[in-house]
Amino acid sequence: MTKDTFYIPRLAIVGVGLIGGSLALALREAGAVGEVIGIGRGLANLEKALELGIVDRITQDAVAGTREADLVFLATPVCKLGEVAAAIIPHLKRGAVITDGGSVKAQVIAAIEPLLRPGVSFVPGHPIAGTEKSGAEAAFATLYHHRRCILTPTQNTESDALEMVERMWRTAGSEVVVMDAEKHDRILAAISHLPHMVAYSLVNAVGSYDRYEENILEYSAGGFRDFTRIASSDPSMWRDIALTNRAALLEMMERFEHFLAELKEDVRSGEGERLYEFFQRSKELRDNIL
Numbered sequence: 001m002t003k004d005t006f007y008i009p010r011l012a013i014v015g016v017g018l019i020g021g022s023l024a025l026a027l028r029e030a031g032a033v034g035e036v037i038g039i040g041r042g043l044a045n046l047e048k049a050l051e052l053g054i055v056d057r058i059t060q061d062a063v064a065g066t067r068e069a070d071l072v073f074l075a076t077p078v079c080k081l082g083e084v085a086a087a088i089i090p091h092l093k094r095g096a097v098i099t100d101g102g103s104v105k106a107q108v109i110a111a112i113e114p115l116l117r118p119g120v121s122f123v124p125g126h127p128i129a130g131t132e133k134s135g136a137e138a139a140f141a142t143l144y145h146h147r148r149c150i151l152t153p154t155q156n157t158e159s160d161a162l163e164m165v166e167r168m169w170r171t172a173g174s175e176v177v178v179m180d181a182e183k184h185d186r187i188l189a190a191i192s193h194l195p196h197m198v199a200y201s202l203v204n205a206v207g208s209y210d211r212y213e214e215n216i217l218e219y220s221a222g223g224f225r226d227f228t229r230i231a232s233s234d235p236s237m238w239r240d241i242a243l244t245n246r247a248a249l250l251e252m253m254e255r256f257e258h259f260l261a262e263l264k265e266d267v268r269s270g271e272g273e274r275l276y277e278f279f280q281r282s283k284e285l286r287d288n289i290l
């Protein structure tokens with residue numbers, strides 16, 4: 001076996017939605033997996049996953065579905081990850097590796113690491129790829145192509161398990177980046193969690209503006225629609241993210257308030273030169289994103 005060959009005989013996906021389903025499809029397409037077991041709560045979604053060929057068999061029993069797995073991918077909303085891990089860890093086979101795709105890392109590690117036992121490893125992870133859609137029907141094999149996946153091992157993470165999960169994500173098409181969980185949570189608060197909060201706030205602000213008793217959102221076009229696509233994301237997923245990355249998110253929300261207040265003051269006082277500089281600085285930063 002060459003260094004980059006990855007093959008997993010039995011993969012269990014807990015939460016067969018956009019993230020779990022897309023990983024299963026990517027690994028299947030690469031011929032890197034034997035059997036894929038889909039585990040979830042909603043039977044209709046699991047049946048859809050089976051019908052779409054994302055998984056080979058389905059069960060609502062997380063213990064039964066993961067018992068024989070070599071690799072378990074946890075892809076439920078963030079606040080459910082600890083609960084699922086607590087149920088399955090006592091029953092996993094020796095040598096099993098658990099990894100996850102949760103959008104927040106420090107709290108997930110705090111919830112899962114104390115549950116580990118000898119012979120069961122955990123590699124915390126987060127693919128930086130997604131859409132505003134959810135459920136098995138939203139999954140697609142190329143979601144992770146040319147995207148980054150951040151892994152946040154701790155001092156307890158076994159190097160063999162880390163290497164296995166790195167190879168898994170590379171096989172799915174991603175570039176793997178390793179960093180500590182705190183850094184991950186600060187970066188994600190800035191480039192993902194804050195933008196979602198701003199988009200949700202913007203849609204609420206504009207949507208509640210009904211002074212003229214018109215459904216003004218019907219008039220929205222390019223800019224508003226581009227900017228607010230992510231406000232269509234799953235509310236329970238974003239509730240969990242806001243609840244579990246509070247410190248870093250609050251710091252970024254305060255920073256945003258500061259810049260909005262500066263802009264507001266320049267609009268109020270009619271400071272054309274300052275407005276131009278504000279927009280110019282932002283345009284340069286945005287134009288330079290690769």
Ligand SMILES: NC(=O)C1=CN([C@@H]2O[C@H](COP(=O)(O)OP(=O)(O)OC[C@H]3O[C@@H](n4cnc5c(N)ncnc54)[C@H](O)[C@@H]3O)[C@@H](O)[C@H]2O)C=CC1
Nearest residue numbers: 015017018019040041075076077078102103130131134135
């Ligand atoms: N949506 C996105 O763009 C991204 C999401 N993530 C993270 O990935 C995870 C999954 O997100 P999505 O796939 O988008 O959500 P999803 O809603 O498409 O899929 C989650 C699945 O988990 C199932 N589930 C919920 N509670 C469960 C439980 N207790 N036991 C078993 N299954 C359960 C749901 O029925 C659903 O099918 C979340 O932690 C999210 O933060 C990470 C990167 C991108």
Ligand SMILES: O=C(O)C(=O)Cc1ccc(O)cc1
Nearest residue numbers: 103128129130131132192230
């Ligand atoms: O839809 C988009 O553009 C996203 O930003 C998707 C996304 C959502 C959550 C994550 O943790 C990572 C990526």
